[in-house]
Amino acid sequence: MSEKKVSAAVIRRLPRYFRYLGELLNQGIDRISSNELSERMGVTASQIRQDLNCFGGFGQQGFGYQVDFLYNEIGNILGVYNGYTVIIIGAGNLGRALANYRFFNREGYKIIGIFDNAQEVVGETIKDLTVLHVDALEQFMGQQQADIAILAIPRDTVPDIAEKLVKYGIKGLWNYSFAELSFDEPVAVENVHLSDSLMTLSYKVAQLEK
Amino acid sequence: MSEKKVSAAVIRRLPRYFRYLGELLNQGIDRISSNELSERMGVTASQIRQDLNCFGGFGQQGFGYQVDFLYNEIGNILGVYNGYTVIIIGAGNLGRALANYRFFNREGYKIIGIFDNAQEVVGETIKDLTVLHVDALEQFMGQQQADIAILAIPRDTVPDIAEKLVKYGIKGLWNYSFAELSFDEPVAVENVHLSDSLMTLSYKVAQLEK
DNA sequence: TAGATTGTTAATCGATTAACAATC
DNA sequence: TAGATTGTTAATCGATTAACAATC
Known part of the structure; x- marks a missing residue:
């Protein structure tokens, strides 16, 4: 387990990513680069990549991120699907x-x-x-x-x-x-x-x- | 005006100070040092003093802070008394x-x-x-x-x-x-x-x- | 392959903490 | 005055941003 102790600042941003990705899904967008997401969300692409890489490499070099996959991964991290x-x-x-x-x-x-x-x-x-x-x-x-x-x-x-x-x-x-x-x-x-x-x-x- | 542009992190802590000071008032405590407040709130005394000094010197050296005065000052900063x-x-x-x-x-x-x-x-x-x-x-x-x-x-x-x-x-x-x-x-x-x-x-x- | 974009390391920036001189 | 505690400067720490090599 690569438990590196993720900072609270990062955790608090995850729900926002989750929301934006859900929105992209609704819009039928199935792929996005950290750069385009950064423009939509008003944060830096660097921060997005850093944040996500606290939990694993969810993207593909030269391609970007698969929206539905990333959405689900973040949902998993947040425990949204744990049926609490x-x-x-x-x-x-x-x-x-x-x-x-x-x-x-x-x-x-x-x-x-x-x-x-x-x-x-x-x-x-x-x-x-x-x-x-x-x-x-x-x-x-x-x-x-x-x-x-x-x-x-x-x-x-x-x-x-x-x-x-x-x-x-x-x-x-x-x-x-x-x-x-x-x-x-x-x-x-x-x-x-x-x-x-x-x-x-x-x-x-x-x-x-x- | 000493408008030094106060950081969002500081602003977000002000309401918490306000709450704690209100609590102290209720308890009839009329004077407190940054050190004792820091213990109650679980933050450093340094941070309290730094935060407050973004807005002015509200304490007295060798004495601490007058609770009702500080409470009111923070309320003022937050616009609580502006009758919105x-x-x-x-x-x-x-x-x-x-x-x-x-x-x-x-x-x-x-x-x-x-x-x-x-x-x-x-x-x-x-x-x-x-x-x-x-x-x-x-x-x-x-x-x-x-x-x-x-x-x-x-x-x-x-x-x-x-x-x-x-x-x-x-x-x-x-x-x-x-x-x-x-x-x-x-x-x-x-x-x-x-x-x-x-x-x-x-x-x-x-x-x-x- | 060439182009694009990630993952990740390094540099910068800002916020927190520590220290201490000023002063009540 | 001596003691205490602030206000503030300096040091440290962590988070953000920039840069770039890895790679799809």
Whole structure:
């Protein structure tokens, strides 16, 4: 295994390549050079070749890259085809929005459960799934293998639930709350701070006005 | 003006400082050294001092930083107190979730309009706001100054609407779609690619299994 | 084969970290 | 004043870009 420890910067660019290649596929383009892709994406061809070669030689000299092949390879690297199962913790507005997020179905992610702690929400049906009480999590996790949990609950409720999920064997946490998470166990965590993104935008807007 | 062109890496860290300082305020801590903050945040004290000094000397030698003062300064830099007005384009699940996102009210952002193109949604009330038809955007923008527009609509509808919004004088676009935006006019754009975040998580999960 | 474009090494650039003089 | 900690310069590290030999 040529595990050279790929930098986070490279990893974060992979989904973008994946998107652009998917787009090319839709357009019926079956072959592309790093140079043409670089023009479309607004990055350097050098960076594209460097990035890809962290994982292997996916191109052919003198020819370029086969779009469908490269698309699939990047999808594999990202684990898009691993059929990861997803549960949503929190059936509020955000949880519902994510439950209906089409990306999950378009790619290989499958939502298999939605949980909430409010009695008036438990029993409701969202996207063919009956909302369960969070207290049912342990039992649920004993019966089904959920790989990823989306944390769409208020900050103060997160640490407790997150710890339980890890205990029950969750592999990844997609955290939409402000809570900072860290565990002794090997768990993948990805934080989505929408407010950070908004404030970054806000900064850019403020800059325009100067 | 000491406009030294602050790097994007620094800008993206500011919201995180802002969050941590807000937390310290809540805890009643009124003074902190770069060293202690670095331990809490898991970054180097050097980086904190370097970052802050891109904007000015906010500390006191031998003493540290006054938490409330620094919090406010960073808020100012980020434009959090500029009272930016926000409109939401798209009253689907995501638009509704964002309409109810408490961060807006907690900080100085004010949602003043929600728009959709579906007749069955227009007229509905979300968060005290009546959903308007997107065709009413021009008139609306003629009467009120909306600073930021949230694009929570399908990709193919984005370019057209975005162009109009820019024409009507929008200053910032918070783009949740896959559409890639670019304009001749000076407009701030911040893209939120939730799917990129999910795939990054997916990659990390896949790594655990090796 | 000649032309094109990759894979990869080397050069550059920028960002992070370390060190320390300034100063509260 | 002495001690502490900043602001800032210098050193290091890593990431990006450029160049080119390998090869399809």
